[in-house]
Amino acid sequence: MREPVDRRRQRILAAVQSRGAARVRDLADELQVSVVTVRRDVEELTREGRLRRGHGVVRSTLPAQEIPARDLAHGDRVAVVVPERHSYLTETLHGARSALEEAGMRMALHIAPQVAGAERPLVERALADGARGLLLAPRWHTLAAELADHGWLAELEVPTVLMERRPRQGSVAHTLDSVCSDxxxxxxxxxxxxxxxxxxxxxxxxxxxxxxxxxxxxxxxxxxxxxxxxxxxxxxxxxxxxxxxxxxxxxxxxxxxxxxxxxxxxxxxxxxxxxxxxxxxxxxxxxxxxxxxxxxxxxxxxxxxxxxxxxxxxxPPKAEVGRAAAELLTRRLREGGQQPARRVELLPxxxxxxxxxxxxxxxxxxxxxxxxxxxxxx
Known part of the structure; x- marks a missing residue:
């Protein structure tokens, strides 16, 4: 017998609230229904103000203190997006990788070509592939290129930490987590x-x-x-x-x-x-x-x-920047909810x-x- 719609939506709501966030694909597997069905349910729950949705991810609207912390699932994936031919960030990547491996997470590396706006499609692809969090170092050749990315960065619905990048004060992306050298x-x-x-x-x-x-x-x-x-x-x-x-x-x-x-x-x-x-x-x-x-x-x-x-x-403490960014991201994933943004600076x-x-x-x-x-x- 097909499960009543209201009951299925309650199960979706309970699953998301227990974790703080969940992937649409995982919810469909757990409920043994199609991804399309879950998306429709999520859209309705979002209209009611009971959930928030992003790129393949659903988040709870409960205050952070009402969402219990959760352990990271072994093998959860974090997407890392860096510019091509950027030797400075090589040590940063090694630092991030070691911290993610210690946390039992996998790193999926994406290399952005040297063209404006190259990072956004890579991020969207990573999220569609199931990435639970993001470590980003956009190239941002110019200030105008940086400002052009702030809008979509601010709307990301998964934990995101910028490495060696810090949005301008007062910009729409000002509250993103970041780890930088001073x-x-x-x-x-x-x-x-x-x-x-x-x-x-x-x-x-x-x-x-x-x-x-x-x-x-x-x-x-x-x-x-x-x-x-x-x-x-x-x-x-x-x-x-x-x-x-x-x-x-x-x-x-x-x-x-x-x-x-x-x-x-x-x-x-x-x-x-x-x-x-x-x-x-x-x-x-x-x-x-x-x-x-x-x-x-x-x-x-x-x-x-x-x-x-x-x-x-x-x-600059390149490897330490990567490690600190990865540790901050895994902390976000464990905490769930909406904790205050953190802007970390490390001294060269x-x-x-x-x-x-x-x-x-x-x-x-x-x-x-x-x-x-x-x-x-x-």
């Missing part, structure tokens, strides 16, 4: 290390084609404008292809060796460290020796230590190597540099 602090470490070595004229050459790059430009600009010991500073793109937020002035795209001479800079901070290694080669071709003529600090520390002359570098470290020296030409480090060097050797 890049302002990273910029601060670089400047204080160089100032501690007696450098008073510094050039900042960075990318401006990602949220991290935009944050770094803002941080270096703020520090440069307010630091009491800097006599002169300047910012420029590290390469003509590294900027997406233009138009840029001639001073912001000037050839780096020329800018160093104009500022009479004795030090430069370079983002990213892949670009930094190439810049050091260019400086050598131009007769600028590192560190004898110019001290260099790289930012990212992905390959900074691998050059012919290993570079002093700011090292400075790894002192051979590309920096005192401005007077002698070897030695400031106190912070010496401490960082010991940390890198441990």
């Amino acid at each position: 890049h302002w602090y990273g910029a601060h470490l670089a400047v204080e290390h160089l100032v501690g070595l007696g450098h008073r004229r510094i050039v900042f050459a960075t990318r401006e084609d990602s949220p991290t790059a935009r944050t770094l430009r803002a941080a270096f600009t703020s520090i440069g404008e307010t630091h009491p010991l800097l006599e002169e500073w300047a910012w420029t793109l590290i390469s003509a292809q590294a900027g997406r937020e233009g138009p840029y002035t001639a001073d912001e795209t000037v050839d780096l060796p020329r800018l160093l001479r104009r500022v009479r800079a004795t030090a430069v901070v370079l983002h990213s460290d892949v670009d930094a290694l190439m810049v050091v080669q260019r400086l050598a071709d131009d007769g600028v020796r590192v560190p004898e003529d110019c001290s260099v600090v790289a930012y990212d520390d992905v390959v900074a230590a691998l050059g012919t002359s290993p570079l002093t570098a700011v090292s 470290r400075l790894m002192v190597r051979g590309s920096t020296r005192r401005a007077d030409g002698t070897h030695g480090t400031d106190e912070g540099g010496a401490s960082a060097q010991r940390a890198s050797d441990e």
